[in-house]
Amino acid sequence: xxxxxxxxxxxxxxxxxxxxxxxxxxxxxxxxxxxxxxxxxxxxxxxxxxxxxxxxxxxxxxxxxxxxxxxxxxxxxxxxxxxxxxxxxxxxxxxxxxxxxxxxxxxxxxxxxxxxxxxxxxxxxxxxxxxxxxxxxxxxxxxxxxxxxxxxxxxxxxxxxxxxxxxxxxxxxxxxxxxxxxxxxxxxxxxxxxxxxxxxxxxxxxxxxxxxxxxxxxxxxxxxxxxxxxxxxxxxxxxxxxxxxxxxx
Numbered sequence: 001x002x003x004x005x006x007x008x009x010x011x012x013x014x015x016x017x018x019x020x021x022x023x024x025x026x027x028x029x030x031x032x033x034x035x036x037x038x039x040x041x042x043x044x045x046x047x048x049x050x051x052x053x054x055x056x057x058x059x060x061x062x063x064x065x066x067x068x069x070x071x072x073x074x075x076x077x078x079x080x081x082x083x084x085x086x087x088x089x090x091x092x093x094x095x096x097x098x099x100x101x102x103x104x105x106x107x108x109x110x111x112x113x114x115x116x117x118x119x120x121x122x123x124x125x126x127x128x129x130x131x132x133x134x135x136x137x138x139x140x141x142x143x144x145x146x147x148x149x150x151x152x153x154x155x156x157x158x159x160x161x162x163x164x165x166x167x168x169x170x171x172x173x174x175x176x177x178x179x180x181x182x183x184x185x186x187x188x189x190x191x192x193x194x195x196x197x198x199x200x201x202x203x204x205x206x207x208x209x210x211x212x213x214x215x216x217x218x219x220x221x222x223x224x225x226x227x228x229x230x231x232x233x234x235x236x237x238x239x240x241x242x243x244x245x246x247x248x249x
């Protein structure tokens with residue numbers, strides 16, 4: 001009996017509602033008094049529950065000799081109705097998602113670690129649907145997490161596939177000049193050089209909806225602040241510094 005009640009509850013019914021449906025199913029047809037006795041649910045709370053079950057399509061109400069009788073809707077029919085409701089819900093998911101947090105959306109923070117966290121950080125960045133992002137970096141930090149091949153075949157490839165552009169401020173170094181700057185056009189990027197000798201403990205990636213901070217692996221700190229206002233503030237500061245730097249020739 002307990003297993004059947006738990007099974008019926010999977011349809012979205014409460015425990016009392018499940019007991020009433022099962023009682024009606026086993027009776028075939030019954031009055032409120034019959035269902036109360038069979039289910040063990042007291043009559044005082046039964047009327048409202050039965051009314052809801054009739055409205056939701058779990059019970060069928062009939063009348064005979066001025067008396068109300070109730071029958072359980074066949075389980076197969078209930079399953080069909082539930083599937084229809086799920087399909088109806090799924091067809092409107094985009095509308096509902098657009099309403100999620102529409103009035104007030106609290107900032108969200110993600111804390112990630114290691115190579116898997118590094119990869120997840122870029123998944124979150126691209127899922128935020130940026131048309132462009134800004135990045136300030138030493139240039140070698142990413143190699144503490146993954147190999148250069150992964151950066152090209154996964155991150156850069158996804159960036160190009162989505163048509164995302166980027167602006168990059170990178171510390172002037174032989175590595176930057178030999179391995180990064182020559183690929184700017186190919187990788188939808190514009191770069192400007194920060195002075196040699198600067199130290200940046202974190203790489204910062206600024207998107208319209210979020211900002212990601214990625215440290216070298218020895219520090220193993222990756223965190224993302226998902227907040228458009230914070231992102232806009234960081235972008236203003238980035239742009240101020242960007243326009244003080246000369247174009248790379």
